[in-house]
Amino acid sequence: MSNQSPTSTTKKLVRKLMLAAAGMFGFGFALVPLYDVICDITGLNGKTSGQYTVAEAETMAVSDREITVQFMAQNSEGMVWEFHPNDMQVKVHPGEVKVVSYRAKNPNDFAMIGQAIPSVAPNEAAQYLKKLECFCFAEQKLEPGEEIDMAIRFFIDENIPEKITKLTLSYSLFDLTDYSEPAQEITAR
């Protein structure tokens, strides 16, 4: 072997560089919460912000403007539930609290778990749609044939930009049922 062992300055440098590489590996993961923070602030991707307390809503002044809120539902792949809004759209004044609901039904002959993910268009409207009560991000279990109405209580922030007169709230329903058992049952049938 003709190599020399590295000098001490080299060793120190290499240690620093390795640390930097490890740091960047961590940074990759740090992008995950960082991204969520940015989404929260900018409404990127139409992600809606977290739930608001009732107290906050009561301090809101109701404005004269009228905004149309449309409701959309869609099932993600493999989700067989019937899932749709009970109202297609409502007109609201910013600051006014509204309650609407979605209906979900499990048509299968086994219990299933679903979860709905909200999204708002236009993206910039997301941060002005404040939800006081919502079924989003929560796992919902339905027994065979069970049918429920799921409520959303929300209001529109009065600071919503003038040019937004219509916004769309969409829920995507995902299937979170654990299929390790029933799947075999189905294919065996």
Add this chain to the structure above:
Amino acid sequence: MLPKAKLWLGLVVAALMTLSTNLQAAWELNMTRGVTQISRDTYDLHMQILWWCVAIGVVVFGVMLWSIINHRKSKGAVAAAFHESTKVEILWTVIPFIILILMAIPATRVLTEAYDSSESDLDIQVTGYQWRWEYRYLREDANEEEVAFYSILSTPRDQINNDLPKEEHYLLEVDKPLVIPVNKKVRFLVTSNDVIHAWWMPAFAVKKDAIPGFINEAWTIVEEPGIYRGQCAELCGLDHGFMPIVVHAVPQEEYDAWYAGQQQAAAATRAAANNVVTLSAALEQGEEIYNRICIACHQANGTGLPPAFPALAGSAVVNGDVEANIRLVINGVPGTAMAAYGRQLNPVELSAIITYIRNSFGNSTGDLVQPADVNTILQEAQ
């Protein structure tokens, strides 16, 4: 060496030229100008930047070519000694910067325009599936009949597999196109059922990613009636190349008539769930649906592409209990590519397809599934 190279270049150019005279008609060289204000603005922007690039290219490559011709050793050129000049370097940093600002101004204007989706007249939910599009017209009232349908490649597999001659709109034709009125602001709410797709209509300069779990907005005002064709623009798996988009832009009256017709058809379909069908009708309709929807995975002869896409020929499910077979088609198989077709096809179509697969590919159960059988299972959980 150089003359020989020129000869080569000449030969290739000559070959291309002869070829081009025969095929001129089919040669589309540039971006479409499209039929909307945004698409024309985009085209103008594209041409403007292109000409800037051409101009810069002519200057830079011109100097280079001039040097290559004149400053060669074989011509006795002696190298100069200069190797820096702050003045020149500042100049060629600042000038491009100014050009960039000149480019950025119109780009910003067009982008701002394209992002203004407010005040739409009609909203349509566009959902990408592996590998088809679903269009759902948003209603104001839940009691109104809903217009929603899938739009699937209608080019026969025989053309794709080169068994039949390819027709004019090969790969750019669908069974049911999206219909929209002209001169109305149509807003698209784009999302996906599974992986990421992208809804692209070149003539409208609209391209938006369809992302599962999220909705994206795009809009257009089409100024000329016509049939416009586009494609999915984001790799979405096996049949990414086979999920075209076709839009019919029609005058408002025509649109209204079409929409009313669709509503009636939707109502009629619900009623037809109790009709009795004949075996030959079911087989015919089933084959048509199979060739449209099932063939991509289960293949023309029902052999599938195991292990991901199982064979239907000789399958235990297809040759077994009818009810289990109906359930499987309605509910799909979780965790696999087999979708739940109960939500995508109506009872008549479901019964036809199940009848077809149970009597094809060597399967011979002789079963005739009636729409009512399917409907019972669809409703049963209530």
Add this chain to the structure above:
Amino acid sequence: MSAAHDDHHHGPAKGLSRWLYTTNHKDIGTLYLWFSFAMFLLGGTFAMVIRAELFQPGLQLVDPNFFNQMTTMHGLVMVFGAVMPAFVGLANWLIPMMIGAPDMALPRMNNWSFWILPFAFAMLSSTLLMDAGAPNFGWTFYAPLSTTYAPETVTFFIFAVHLMGASSIMGSINIIATVLNMRAPGMTMMKMPLFVWTWLITAYLLLAVMPVLAGVVTMMLFDVHFGTSFFNAAGGGDPVLFQHVFWFFGHPEVYIMILPAFGVISAIIPTFARKRLFGYDSMVYASASIAFLSFIVWAHHMFTVGMPIAGELFFMYATMLIAVPTGVKVFNWTATMFRGSMTFETPMLFAIAFVVLFTMGGFTGLMLAITPADFQYHDTYFVVAHFHYVLVPGSVFSIMAAAYYWMPKWTGHMYDERLGKLHFWMSFIGINVLFFPQHFLGLAGMPRRVPDYALQFADFNWISSIGGFMFGASQLILLVVVIKCIKGGPKATAQVWEGAQGLEWTLESPAPYHTFTTPPDPKLIHAQ
């Protein structure tokens, strides 16, 4: 410097063990270069399958799933197997000789970082033989196509990427340590050849982004096997997050593949123009600014995902800015040629083709930066044409130019100039016939990554495929040239090229197994 003095004088060991155990920078450089060439041919074979399928409309040769595997493997093998290892090979051979160092700073790690690669690519390629097939989700492997909907072999892909990343990170640490600590006395930073400078910057880029790539594939691994939801909307994750993290790696990666090319071209053009490089200082600063800008432009790959308009504008402006330092480089090369005394040997031909064709790739890059226009260009063959123009006549031509330029120094023989020129002209014509029509295809509306297309795209695809076969076949000429040059040929002088400057040209040809065991005479070190 404690090793026995005797060691410096014996040559390489004999047989296979020489290559397995070597810690010599020249041996490792050779290994990298041959490995890269093998991968270039493998990735090229995949490209030939793609072009053959696209020769005519309709499905002829392969099914769409296999086609997707081909596009994916072509991208992965070319980026991680051909271009990056080729530059690391050049760095290994040249950096110690250019800065007057006896070897790389960390010779044993050097051996390790090379020998990881064959295993990584064996693992990746073995998926082609498995039932589930090779990765088929594109080299950008967007979630959820690459997670929830991926073939089972995705795990092999993930670990292969981990290995490639580890190899790159070790390689870049080695290069940074070598450049910072091993320079001969008198070799100040601003006297370093530009190839050393651009590689130093590249190494920092690698160190910053390869761990992020490792991070993103690790997250995929967790999503696929351990039920997390980084990129799965169902569990509160976000598929778009994948694209942000991926392109945070991916855009600097683009510059990782082009910065060393800038260094190569900045060495070759002055040699054959017999004139000092114009604007050395501004070249260094331009490279550094390109590297910096590469970190704040990533989302220009994602203009259609639905970002807020402020984000679109920011990434558009930042991307346009890159044109300024890149322009400075092109202008400097042109000014170097201007009033030179030029000859046109094969390396110079490749270098000039690089400047012209890379600039064309740069122009289309500028067009792609314009967000509204990008809505029309995105994910079409226009993009395919753009990045192949910067990567093939860009990076790959620079690697070929470098191979011809330094081959006499490596082998001690002049290569066959006639064959070299034939290789150049075949490649040059082939590449333009291959990629130029793809601009038209993209503008006319052909999406990328499709195995079949509408009839109006047939003619240009036909031409493009012809060009592809021509380019592919002409690379075998390079193989012949290299083998001929190793076996024999006219004896090369130490200087090799009349206008060559730099420490490596003060060494005899072929360069002895051990060089600069004592530092070179500082008088030999000139400003660049």
